[in-house]
Amino acid sequence: MELLKMKNIVKSFSGVTVLHGVDLEVGQGEVHALLGENGAGKSTLMNVLAGVFPMDSGEIIFDGQPLTDLTVKKSEHAGVAFVHQELNLFNDLKVYENLFLQKEILTKLGTLDKKKMIRETKELMDELGVDISPTAMVSELETGRKQLLEIAKALHTNAKLLILDEPTTALNNAEIEHLFTIVNRLKEKGKSFIFISHKMHEIFTIADRYTVFRNGQFIKTGNIADTTPEEVTLLMVGGSSSASEVYHTRELGDVVLKIENYSGPGFENINLDVRKGEVIGLTGLMGAGASELLQSIFGVNNADTGKVWVEGKELKGGIIHEAMANKIAMIAANRKENSIIPDFTLLDNVSISSHMLSMRKMVIHKKKEIGRYNRMKEMLNIKSAHGYNDLIVSLSGGNQQKVILARWLNTEADILLMDNPTQGIDVGAKAEIYRLIMELANQGKTILVNTLEIPEIQKIADRCIVFYHGHIQKILERQEINEENVMLYATNVKGAE
Ligand SMILES: Nc1ncnc2c1ncn2[C@@H]1O[C@H](COP(=O)(O)OP(=O)(O)OP(=O)(O)O)[C@@H](O)[C@H]1O
Ligand SMILES: [Mg+2]
Numbered sequence: 001m002e003l004l005k006m007k008n009i010v011k012s013f014s015g016v017t018v019l020h021g022v023d024l025e026v027g028q029g030e031v032h033a034l035l036g037e038n039g040a041g042k043s044t045l046m047n048v049l050a051g052v053f054p055m056d057s058g059e060i061i062f063d064g065q066p067l068t069d070l071t072v073k074k075s076e077h078a079g080v081a082f083v084h085q086e087l088n089l090f091n092d093l094k095v096y097e098n099l100f101l102q103k104e105i106l107t108k109l110g111t112l113d114k115k116k117m118i119r120e121t122k123e124l125m126d127e128l129g130v131d132i133s134p135t136a137m138v139s140e141l142e143t144g145r146k147q148l149l150e151i152a153k154a155l156h157t158n159a160k161l162l163i164l165d166e167p168t169t170a171l172n173n174a175e176i177e178h179l180f181t182i183v184n185r186l187k188e189k190g191k192s193f194i195f196i197s198h199k200m201h202e203i204f205t206i207a208d209r210y211t212v213f214r215n216g217q218f219i220k221t222g223n224i225a226d227t228t229p230e231e232v233t234l235l236m237v238g239g240s241s242s243a244s245e246v247y248h249t250r251e252l253g254d255v256v257l258k259i260e261n262y263s264g265p266g267f268e269n270i271n272l273d274v275r276k277g278e279v280i281g282l283t284g285l286m287g288a289g290a291s292e293l294l295q296s297i298f299g300v301n302n303a304d305t306g307k308v309w310v311e312g313k314e315l316k317g318g319i320i321h322e323a324m325a326n327k328i329a330m331i332a333a334n335r336k337e338n339s340i341i342p343d344f345t346l347l348d349n350v351s352i353s354s355h356m357l358s359m360r361k362m363v364i365h366k367k368k369e370i371g372r373y374n375r376m377k378e379m380l381n382i383k384s385a386h387g388y389n390d391l392i393v394s395l396s397g398g399n400q401q402k403v404i405l406a407r408w409l410n411t412e413a414d415i416l417l418m419d420n421p422t423q424g425i426d427v428g429a430k431a432e433i434y435r436l437i438m439e440l441a442n443q444g445k446t447i448l449v450n451t452l453e454i455p456e457i458q459k460i461a462d463r464c465i466v467f468y469h470g471h472i473q474k475i476l477e478r479q480e481i482n483e484e485n486v487m488l489y490a491t492n493v494k495g496a497e
Contacts, residue, residue: 002061003028003192004049004161009058011044013394016385018044021058022218024194024211026161031183031193033207033224037236037426038398039383041216042196043085046163050082051075063160081159083150085166085196085397085424086336091139096121098138099153128152129178143170143334144286151179155186162186165196166397169423170334172286172452180206198398198426199453200229214238237428246434246459247478252277256446257415259297262306266292267470270306274448276414279441281457281481282450284467284490290450291333292470294417298330299323310415329353329413331404333420333450339404340392347373347388350406376406379436381429397424405433409440416440418449422456434459454483468492 004026011019019041026032034042047053049060051070060067062078075082089098096117105113105120121134130148138146147170154162164183168176183193183206195207203210204224212219212235219235253276262270267289274280282290296303302318309315310326323330332338341349351369373388380402384390392400401424408416422430437447437460451457457464464476466489473496474489488494 001028002026003063005059005061006045006049007059007061009045009048009060010056011041011048011053012056013385018216018385019048019055020216022213022216023221024218025221026192026194027209028160028192029187029190030208031187031195031206033203033210034194034196034213035203035210035232035236036213038402038424038429039215039396040213040236042213043165043396045213046082046165046194046196049075050080050163052082076157076159079158079160080163081154081157081161082163083154083165083167087143087146087150089138089146089150089153091137093138094134095132095136095138095141095149096134098149099124099134099156124152124156128155128182143337144172144175147171148175148179155182159191161192161194163194163196166198166424167195168197168199168202169420174285176202198424198430200233200427203232204229212236233427236426246431246438248438250277250442252462253444256311257297258307258309259293260307260309262293262296262303262308264292264296264303264306265301267296267467269471272465272472272475274446276446277441277444278463279437279447279449279461281461281464282448282467283452283454283457283464283486284473286452288467288490289470290465290467291419293467294330294419294448294450295332297323298328298417300330300332324413327412327414328417329408329411329415330417331408331419331421333423335401335404335423339407340400342391342393344392345389346382346384346392346395346403349392349403350376353407353411373406376409380406380432382406398426398429401425402429409436414444415446416448418447420451421449422451422453430456454481454486457481457486466490468496471496 002025006024008021008023009019010021022041022045024045036042048055051072051074067078099121100117105116107113118134125132130152132141132145132149147167151167171179197203207224209223210232211221212232214236255273256276257274259270259272270293284290295301297308299318299320299322307314315326316322347369350373370388382402383399384395392403405421422433425433441447458481461481462478464481464486465472466474466476466486468490476485
């Protein structure tokens with residue numbers, strides 16, 4: 001039975017049409033994957049369904065009833081819950097306050113029944129197997145916990161249809177598996193899901209049916225069992241997909257980054273020599289130490305003991321400016337929290353770090369900047385409605401991520417630290433970014449990439465450092481890098497040597 005029927009939906013933003021009459025049908029008790037490249041219109045359609053944006057024309061039938069003049073309240077009331085692609089919590093509120101926002105439980109006297117709300121929050125978290133204290137401040141939760149809280153919030157609403165727009169970008173593998181168990185359980189109870197992800201293996205694990213959009217157009221819908229990752233990828237990109245090999249062997253230079261007996265928050269006793277032009281993949285379970293190590297090298301955190309040398313010069317720790325002055329750049333994980341400047345245009349978001357780095361050039365050459373922006377836009381295929389003066393928040397999630405990448409690729413840094421750089425990036429654009437990383441390495445840049453996705457490391461890395469509980473469990477040479485090997489070390493099935 002159909003639960004949702006969206007027909008011929010048209011939506012434009014300031015004169016630019018982004019949905020050209022698309023259809024989407026979701027059955028009851030089904031997980032429906034919505035697929036498409038960055039900027040295809042997935043989140044926009046979900047925002048229409050959730051009453052965030054009004055549609056220009058089209059028809060929505062939900063649970064047998066037409067939905068017209070939708071608002072967020074109306075959509076929620078009808079039974080739609082939306083986990084947004086970008087985190088949408090109030091940092092200054094506690095966990096339970098976020099959960100019960102505008103749905104507060106009152107006592108008979110009409111005051112807030114905090115005790116009851118805290119108890120119910122605890123019960124929900126227990127049911128979901130999520131270890132988050134109801135009274136913790138949201139600002140103190142790490143990003144993965146925040147994402148789980150968002151999901152819990154949606155599950156709490158008793159909705160008939162849950163929209164999960166890239167819900168796993170900050171979750172580790174165990175958390176993703178757990179989320180999928182919950183989704184399957186709720187599915188059996190007749191709930192429906194719209195699931196958006198650029199991770200193909202997730203789609204093929206959890207979804208029953210799929211719909212593909214391309215450039216705001218409906219392309220195809222069908223059963224997951226009747227298709228393959230290759231086929232849907234081709235549908236998404238529209239024909240040609242170049243799955244060509246990116247990696248090639250290069251002559252590496254001298255050691256440019258030396259890490260010695262280095263311990264700090266989240267990592268201990270790291271020893272590592274990285275050579276000029278080398279690409280290193282860092283991985284491990286979330287929180288295993290790779291991200292923490294990169295942050296300390298960049299000066300975000302203070303290390304406790306040990307040393308970092310850049311080209312033979314000891315780096316003063318704990319000062320970002322010092323790292324930047326020594327030609328280190330960092331792409332931080334979780335763009336909304338750490339990277340995006342929402343009030344800035346695309347051009348300014350891209351240019352800002354090169355301003356900070358090039359202290360010599362006090363005059364900003366706008367023309368040059370625009371030229372550089374245009375090159376990046378071309379290379380990374382950044383899609384925006386009008387051009388470089390658009391606000392970054394008007395871009396789709398994956399396109400925002402490309403802008404952040406462009407910001408750092410644009411600097412003259414010699415050492416690039418990248419923490420989960422392809423968050424939310426579609427399959428085609430990912431390949432472009434791998435090619436770019438290889439090209440930069442060819443030019444002599446040294447690149448450290450932290451990611452949970454082993455195929456990503458396999459495509460580009462000369463070596464792979466596997467972390468476990470804050471220390472280096474194993475350094476794999478290129479020919480040893482494969483999913484199985486990495487998992488064995490990342491889970492301590494194979495011990496440190
Ligand atoms: N508020 C807005 N103002 C102007 N344009 C917008 C706005 N929101 C989205 N768009 C445009 O609509 C198009 C579709 O964006 P949408 O966010 O729906 O893509 P998506 O399929 O979710 O992509 P991604 O996988 O990157 O998240 C994009 O080109 C984007 O620039
Ligand atoms: Mg999106």
